[in-house]
Amino acid sequence: ELDALSLPAGQLEDLYPLSPMQSGMLFHSVFDNEAGVYLNQLRVDIEAVDIARFKAAWQAAIDRHEILRTGFLHESKTPLQWVAKTAELPCVEYDWWDRASHFPENQERDLDALARSEHVLGFDLEKPSLMRLALVRVGDNRYHVIWTVHHLLLDGWSTSQLLGEVLSRYAGKKPPASRSRYRDFIAWLGCLNASASESYWKERLQDVAEPTRLATALSPVKEKESLGYGEYVSEMGPDVTEGLVQFAKRERVTLNTLVQAAWALLLSRYIGREKVVFGVTVAGRPADLAGAEHLLGLFINTLPVVAAVAPEQETGAWMRDLQAQNLASREHEHTPLYEIQRWTGQSGQGWFDNILVFENYPMDEALKEAMPGGLIFSNVSNREASNYPMMVSVTQASSLCLNYSYARKHFSRDIVSTIAAQVNRLLVRIAQDSAQQLGDVELLSEAERAQLKAWGVNERRYGDAEPVHRLIERQVEARPEAVAL
DSSP: OOGGGOOOTTTEEEEEEOOHHHHHHHHHHHHOSSTTTTEEEEEEEEESOOHHHHHHHHHHHHHHOGGGGEEEEOSSSSOEEEEESOOOOOEEEEEOHHHHHHOGGGHHHHHHHHHHHHHHHOOOTTSSOOEEEEEEEEETTEEEEEEEEETTTOOHHHHHHHHHHHHHHHTTOOOOOOOOOHHHHHHHHHTOOOHHHHHHHHHHHTTOOSOBOTGGGSOOOOGGGOSSEEEEEEEEOHHHHHHHHHHHHHTTOOHHHHHHHHHHHHHHHHHTOSEEEEEEEEOOOOTTSTTGGGOOSOOOEEEEEEEEOOTTSBHHHHHHHHHHHHHHHGGGTTSOHHHHHHHTTOTTTOSBSEEEEEESOOHHHHHHHHOGGGOEEEEEEEEOOOSSSEEEEEEESSSEEEEEEEETTTOOHHHHHHHHHHHHHHHHHHTTOTTSBGGGSOOSOHHHHHHHHHHHTOOOOOTTOOOHHHHHHHHHHHOTTSOOO
């Protein structure tokens, strides 16, 4: 059977199944028409870097972690992941110093184009390593780094850990030895009992009438805008963010719950239903798996959140109910989403087309705090893409940042900017008074409400047209003996 897999001779170190989350990502990566699904990309400017030492630190991390030497066999009857004994770090270097000095106005455009080409290039999923570096020299000992990696390998927490290890190695520090492997997590998943989780999720979703589709609640976008994924970043300032943090503390909820509350309110208003469903991403690292906190790999899982937006309920109490649901779901957070959907009759399109990802690892903050060996980081950006039409990634540092990744075939940039402004508005208005009823939390701005009123007072004249009942009366008078129907 191994011979049928056509693996490189002598390179196989290990072979084992995928996690449910990996299986879903692999399916969409192979079969979705959109390019770049589940490809993540980190970009950063680095000054005072020794490139040879930098590349060596990356290679040492690949040598240490099996997941970074992993490929995915998707053409076999059952998808498998295999670990290669060795894997080289794909790295391309460009020297654009002269170009940057002579045409500085074109530098950002050219770097963006290179990043797009790296993203479009993608990976052969069967061949490790599924990550790649592009190092662009843009000044004297100054580089722009583009790191492209497939989400199948790493979640956000693992990415942060990997970057920390690379920078630590660059500074000459060797990480402690570890015997934990990602396959240990796969084995742990195989021991779970699904019966209790099935009962829980059936009860949680039993009163939901239909899926929540944000994309179908909006007007179709124009054809010329319908290719690929777009990004829109909305940032709330430090003062506003601090106000939200303090409000959440007073109400005994997390900032994550507050953001979920604003998102649920927005969905309810757009969809026109009190009960809505959206996806959230949970960390998924088992507390009872030895060494899990230091493992690299994909541990996250996506779960449904059901929010009943009753207009008469007080905002503070409703948020605490929402948080209680999140806590209850933790006992069942490793349940595969496809199983939840199958148990509850939504195997086809699923319960939702939008997800919230609350990230506790802001990359720019982590890099700025590290700065080993005199390195200076700036202009950090992180790009993520999922198979969902709308993904909102939330990070909190001094400011609360919401990054909207959206499928252009479903959302235009204008509507996403409107949604982002409305979410920010809901966050602020929720935080104004926890005793207010949900129905009193206003979604629209004054300008948006004025526009609606303007649309509502337009007159349409119908010339000599008569009301339907007048036409019926006229026929009765003319033909009183005729059969009505």
